[in-house]
Amino acid sequence: MLDVTALRENHSRRYSAAPTVYAAPGRVNLIGEHTDYSEGFVMPAAIDFATLAAISPRSDRQIAIYSENFGEESVFDLDYLPHHPRHHWSDYPVGVLTILHKAGIEPAGFSLSLHGDVPLGSGLSSSASVEVATALAILGIHPEGPQFSPPEVARLCQRAENQFVGAQSGIMDQFVSCCGAEGHALLLDCRDLSYRLAPIPSSLGLVICNSMVKHSHSGGEYNTRRAEIEAGTQIIRMHRPEVNFLRDVTVADLERWGDEMLPEVLKRCRHVVTENLRTVAAADALERGDLQTLGRLMAESHASYRDDFEASCAEADILVDLASREPACIGARLTGGGFGGCTVNLVRATEAEGFGRRMLEGYLAATGIAAELYHCQAAAGARQVWLPHS
Numbered sequence: 160m161l162d163v164t165a166l167r168e169n170h171s172r173r174y175s176a177a178p179t180v181y182a183a184p185g186r187v188n189l190i191g192e193h194t195d196y197s198e199g200f201v202m203p204a205a206i207d208f209a210t211l212a213a214i215s216p217r218s219d220r221q222i223a224i225y226s227e228n229f230g231e232e233s234v235f236d237l238d239y240l241p242h243h244p245r246h247h248w249s250d251y252p253v254g255v256l257t258i259l260h261k262a263g264i265e266p267a268g269f270s271l272s273l274h275g276d277v278p279l280g281s282g283l284s285s286s287a288s289v290e291v292a293t294a295l296a297i298l299g300i301h302p303e304g305p306q307f308s309p310p311e312v313a314r315l316c317q318r319a320e321n322q323f324v325g326a327q328s329g330i331m332d333q334f335v336s337c338c339g340a341e342g343h344a345l346l347l348d349c350r351d352l353s354y355r356l357a358p359i360p361s362s363l364g365l366v367i368c369n370s371m372v373k374h375s376h377s378g379g380e381y382n383t384r385r386a387e388i389e390a391g392t393q394i395i396r397m398h399r400p401e402v403n404f405l406r407d408v409t410v411a412d413l414e415r416w417g418d419e420m421l422p423e424v425l426k427r428c429r430h431v432v433t434e435n436l437r438t439v440a441a442a443d444a445l446e447r448g449d450l451q452t453l454g455r456l457m458a459e460s461h462a463s464y465r466d467d468f469e470a471s472c473a474e475a476d477i478l479v480d481l482a483s484r485e486p487a488c489i490g491a492r493l494t495g496g497g498f499g500g501c502t503v504n505l506v507r508a509t510e511a512e513g514f515g516r517r518m519l520e521g522y523l524a525a526t527g528i529a530a531e532l533y534h535c536q537a538a539a540g541a542r543q544v545w546l547p548h549s
């Protein structure tokens with residue numbers, strides 16, 4: 160658990176000002192992978208790993224940002240903010256500030272302290288949690304400026320990541336960080352951002368296994384996959400001009416015109432088209448308590464992610480395979496952008512401890528790697544957690 164009091168006290172000491180503190184969670188995606196940027200469906204949950212942002216206004220035109228995780232401060236002059244990413248942790252808060260400025264916030268100086276416990280680079284959206292916590296903090300010290308709803312904050316943070324940081328990610332991570340609800344998964348329609356919350360039964364534990372591998376080509380592969388999806392969409396569009404995104408494409412379309420695509424493009428598209436169907440079906444199954452169907456859909460999703468989208472890796476496949484042999488495990492799959500990172504496991508809560516122990520042992524024996532295990536709860540979305548004098 161993050162220590163709000165410690166961050167608050169450190170901030171007060173560092174900047175001689177009492178801060179307001181905001182928290183924004185990371186996320187785990189239960190199903191719906193690489194579907195968000197073609198206006199499809201996703202079903203993530205916010206988790207109880209988060210980033211805290213403590214903020215206090217300043218009277219000069221300086222922006223001081225301190226990262227407790229990196230033990231480092233970055234200072235900027237508001238009138239000379241960098242226009243390009245520096246490939247540094249400060250790109251995320253600076254990107255958010257830049258986008259909020261473009262959206263009509265006239266920024267004044269501030270001091271910001273960030274501290275998070277979302278494991279970095281493991282597919283649990285540490286960057287989205289930094290962006291959303293920063294956005295709430297900056298908006299909080301500009302109460303006279305334009306007001307944004309949580310989905311609008313998510314869009315602004317996605318824009319910061321796309322336009323400033325330079326990653327072409329979709330809306331899922333920022334959206335669930337803003338709008339997640341305790342004890343619930345969130346089925347999001349990425350076309351119009353409508354969503355519904357599905358309770359995760361308290362009899363189920365959310366166990367995340369971190370494979371501790373991140374294949375180095377992962378950054379580029381994300382954008383390659385996006386390009387392949389766009390190439391496939393264009394081919395269908397030649398036959399059905401009303402198709403703008405893969406969301407509009409059916410399995411029958413792929414059967415009819417798929418042979419005009421490169422074989423790997425067809426496979427990528429097949430993953431996305433079938434994943435949308437699985438995701439909607441999984442939300443229905445969760446809502447009616449049909450855990451067997453939910454588990455089957457998660458297994459099919461993993462197989463599709465591995466064989467058609469080719470975004471899994473040997474280590475993640477081992478984790479999913481080990482989990483599938485556990486009777487207490489309802490469903491397991493690789494979660495997040497792919498090429499390493501974490502698997503998500505829905506496990507009968509009473510047996511989650513033993514499940515975790517055996518997963519660690521089995522994975523160590525198979526790979527020689529010590530995995531990390533996180534027993535999580537589906538958590539609330541971003542919010543204020545401390546007001547000075549409160």
Ligand code: GLA
Nearest residue numbers: 192193328329330331495496
């Ligand atoms: C990353 C991106 C998301 C989404 C997933 C894959 O987490 O930030 O927008 O595309 O990968 O589902």
